[in-house]
Amino acid sequence: MTEQTAHAAAGERLLVPDAKAFREMPDEYQELVIHQLRAHTEGELTGADDYIQIFYPMAPTAFERKVCCERAAEEMDHYIRGKAVLDEIGVDTAYMLQQHLDQREFYRTEGVRRIENWLGRGMFSFIGEAAVLAQIHEMSKSSYKPLADMCTSVIIDEHNHVAQGYRIVWEYCQTEEGLKDAQAMLEKAWPITLDLFGSSESKRSPLYVKWGLRQYTNEEARQRFIAQITPRVEVLGLKVPAAEANRKFL
Numbered sequence: 001m002t003e004q005t006a007h008a009a010a011g012e013r014l015l016v017p018d019a020k021a022f023r024e025m026p027d028e029y030q031e032l033v034i035h036q037l038r039a040h041t042e043g044e045l046t047g048a049d050d051y052i053q054i055f056y057p058m059a060p061t062a063f064e065r066k067v068c069c070e071r072a073a074e075e076m077d078h079y080i081r082g083k084a085v086l087d088e089i090g091v092d093t094a095y096m097l098q099q100h101l102d103q104r105e106f107y108r109t110e111g112v113r114r115i116e117n118w119l120g121r122g123m124f125s126f127i128g129e130a131a132v133l134a135q136i137h138e139m140s141k142s143s144y145k146p147l148a149d150m151c152t153s154v155i156i157d158e159h160n161h162v163a164q165g166y167r168i169v170w171e172y173c174q175t176e177e178g179l180k181d182a183q184a185m186l187e188k189a190w191p192i193t194l195d196l197f198g199s200s201e202s203k204r205s206p207l208y209v210k211w212g213l214r215q216y217t218n219e220e221a222r223q224r225f226i227a228q229i230t231p232r233v234e235v236l237g238l239k240v241p242a243a244e245a246n247r248k249f250l
Contacts (some may be wrong), residue, residue, distance in 0.1 A: 045076070125164055130229055134228070136151050136154055179237055195248045197225065
């Protein structure tokens with residue numbers, strides 16, 4: 001039993017301060033951290049691709065195109081930060097840069113790839129990136145300190161991403177026709193967003209909670225997100241769809 005696991009067994013909060021202590025942790029802990037960080041790091045890289053390949057060409061003004069470039073740069077910075085944490089524990093992610101989107105293991109962003117207009121882009125950032133942000137907030141309290149520390153600047157950036165999406169959707173909701181279009185877009189985006197939290201029956205989910213790598217199971221995190229985002233959606237005049245409607249999995 002390591003010093004860290006001994007403290008945890010005594011009821012104290014588990015804290016793994018660095019890569020050296022990480023290597024002394026049980027295999028289960030190491031595998032969970034690596035899986036979580038690889039998924040996050042790949043997702044950030046894919047996010048950069050999405051902003052440049054999908055959102056930039058459909059941006060209606062020079063200002064919005066500039067913002068897309070800024071968001072892409074931030075997503076790439078998040079990838080670099082995640083890569084650095086993984087490098088410290090001997091996990092290389094440089095290969096991800098050479099992969100086509102279809103080759104990536106964790107985030108293929110099928111929902112993003114189906115976005116066809118600027119309203120869809122706004123809705124994705126408003127609720128989709130808000131769901132991702134909720135998960136990063138959990139990571140910021142991780143028992144693995146390098147991972148938690150990495151999240152500080154990422155959270156600041158992601159709040160800006162969500163705010164831009166909210167602004168875009170708000171602008172559409174100022175007219176009767178735009179409000180109707182926004183409601184239709186929400187109906188499409190809502191189930192995809194809720195699925196981002198993963199399956200309620202995931203066997204890995206409670207293990208993350210057990211080791212202090214997350215605070216909530218997939219379903220708990222999903223329900224917390226619904227409670228948090230619903231007032232922001234409703235203030236726009238939109239109606240939140242049923243949580244079970246059109247879901248890929250529950």
